[in-house]
Each structure stands twice: as C-alpha cells, then as structure tokens.
Amino acid sequence: MEMEELKKSLQYVSHKVYNRGLTQATGGNISVRLPERDAILIKRSGISLGEVAQEDALVLSMEGEVLEGEGFPSKEFRFHLGIYLERPDVQAIVHCHPNYAIGYACLGMELPLPTVTAQKILSHVPVAKSALSGSLELAEYVTDTFRQNPGIKACLMENHGICAVGSDLEEAYNIATLVEDTAKQAYIMSQILANRTLEKANS
Template sequence: MKLQEEREAIVAYCQKMITSRLTTGTGGNISICNRARGEVAMTPTGVDYFEMKADDIVIINLDGEIVEGTTKPSSEAGMHLALYHKRDDISAVVHTHSVFATTIACLRWELPPVHYLIGYSGKKVPLAPYATYGTTELAQNVAEAIGSYNAVLLANHGLVTVGSSLSRAFSTAEEIELVSEIYYRTKSIGEPVILSKEEMDNVLRKFGSYGKQ
C-alpha cells in the first residue's frame, strides 16, 4: 500500500479533528504531500472519521489523478493541490470548520494579532474571498490569499492551515482556533488591543527557537 505511514497519520488526525472540536460530522479534510514521490495522501469524501481505515485514504498525484485507492478524494482536493503548487515548503494541509475561526470568517474579517499565538500563522491570518466549496475559484482564492502565512480564513466557510508536517499544520489549526475565540470574546466586551508589528517581529524571532533543546 502506497504511503501507508501518511495514510495512518491522516486517519488518526481526522479523529483528533473531531475530538478537538475543530469540525463536526465528516466536515473538513486533511492531506499529506510526499514530495519525493510526487504523491498526496488525502481524505476521501463523505466517510465517517471513526469508521475510516488507512486503505480508505486515496492517493493522488500533483495533477489530481488517482494513483491508488477505491474512494473518491475530498471535494476540496483542488484547494489542497493549489497550495502544494503555490509553496514547496508545504507538506500538509488541514481544513477545519472550527466554530470561532469560522465565525470570524463569516464576518469576513482577517484575524489580527490579538494574542501572540497568532505567530503560528504569521503576523495575522488573512481572509480568502468567498467562493462555492469544491470549486476551482475557491482553490485559487485560497492559494492567492495565503501568501507566506500558515493559515487562511475562508469567507463564510472555515479555516485552512498548512505546515512542513501534519502535526505542525494541526497545531496551527488548534492555536488559531484559540486566538479566534479570544478575539471573539474581547470584541464582545470592547475593542481589543492589537499587538504591534514590532512586538510580532519579536514573537516570530522567539518562535524560531521555541522547543529547541
């Protein structure tokens, strides 16, 4: 079975996406790109995450052609591929419908640096313009909006995060959901104080050495 390790990781993280309350039902999708092979392991469409098996994960190439698997890839396959083509530092994509990030996206706001943990994305989380899910237009909007960031809000839809590994992309989804909730709560009380560019420069420098022993 091709990309067995990647397939098993996707199953585990899809279940974690539910238990971490980053999505509901069969919402959202995950992929891992093995650049050495030019192949992408991707969630199938419409399969319950707690019934999903490793061999349900479909393998496609970077042109979107099925290489191995009997299931149909996610309806957002084009969006994942657009991100892999956009930046060669991306090896995993996580798409969620987490409540607070999606709330901000439905207001059609970018997420500003209200808390330093937004550094998982960069100095903010940009917003991709609305387009119908699963369309080429949405894929293009997301690829254009993400720039050098590791997260992007999808207007009236949800959140996409990227990383050099699936664990990194997933951690970014978790942290951006937390920052989104903080922003929501502070906006409910008053007007939050936004961190300055200079402070975010400091944060990102510190992030460069975080966790290194």
C-alpha cells in the same frame, strides 16, 4: 516517512481534528505530501474525519488523478493541490470548520491576533473569498490567498472555514487549533471590551 506511517498519521490527525470539535459531520479534509513522489495522500470524500481509517487515504497525483485507493478524493482537493504547487515548503494541509474562526470568516474579517503567541506564530491570517464548495473558483481564491501572502501558515475562508498548513500533519493540526483558540480569545476580548464600554456609558 513510509506510506503506512503516513496513512496512520493521517488517520490519527483526522480523529484529533474531529474530537477537538474543529469540524462537524463529514466536513473538512486533510492531506500530506508524499516524499519523493509527485503526489499527495488525501482523505476520500464522504467520510467523517472522526471515522477515517487508513484505507480512506487516497494517493492523488498533482494533476488530480487517483493513483491508489478506492473512492473519490475530497471535493476540495483542488485547493490542496494549488497550495502544494504554490508553496514547496508546505508538506501537510488541514482544512476544517471551527466555530469561532468561522464567525470571523463569515464577516470577511482577518483573524485578530490578541496574544504574543499568535502574533509570533501566525503573524497574519487573511481571508480567502467565498465560492461554492469544491468549485474551481474556491480553489483559485484559496490558492491566490497563499500566493499573495507568502509564508502564511493559515487563512480563513469566507463563509466556509479555515485552511492551515505545516511541515507535517501535526504542525498543520497545531496551526489549526491555534487559529481557532485565537479566534475564541479575540471574541472573548471583544465581549469584555463591549461590556466595559456599556458599563462606562451607564455609570
């Protein structure tokens, strides 16, 4: 895929993440590995995913240096680079703040997988430990989670959000939506079970 096509795809997926309600304000960030280059394309800092334009995509070296574009990269660029270095199969990353998944993340709970679809596609969604946004510690915790759980397609980030990966931006986006919808389904199931337990106790 050529650079301009990748920039268009990053813009398109950024808007989909925001319009789907998977993040708020200027939170979240998206990146994609550049083919045949030791670099990635990543959203610049300070812009809402709902307003990302092609010129908001920066070319970043694997050492974190801005090679092309204006502005600063997303403050979470370190864990993006960490995942790419750890997982050569990962070509794209979507980090966002979806509400139901964050509920489980804030409790430090791995994502429940109530459906056969989630079990087959996600298999296991662990939790990365909490640290300050943009910190080296957070980058280490997220990268470690992917290192210690080979093959995972997503992780929850305690008190923060989720990180989904894929072979391209669309797949990473689809994984992010599956994580959030699975969290919603798990929550609904837990409420139904709680109501049934209450009804039995009162009968």
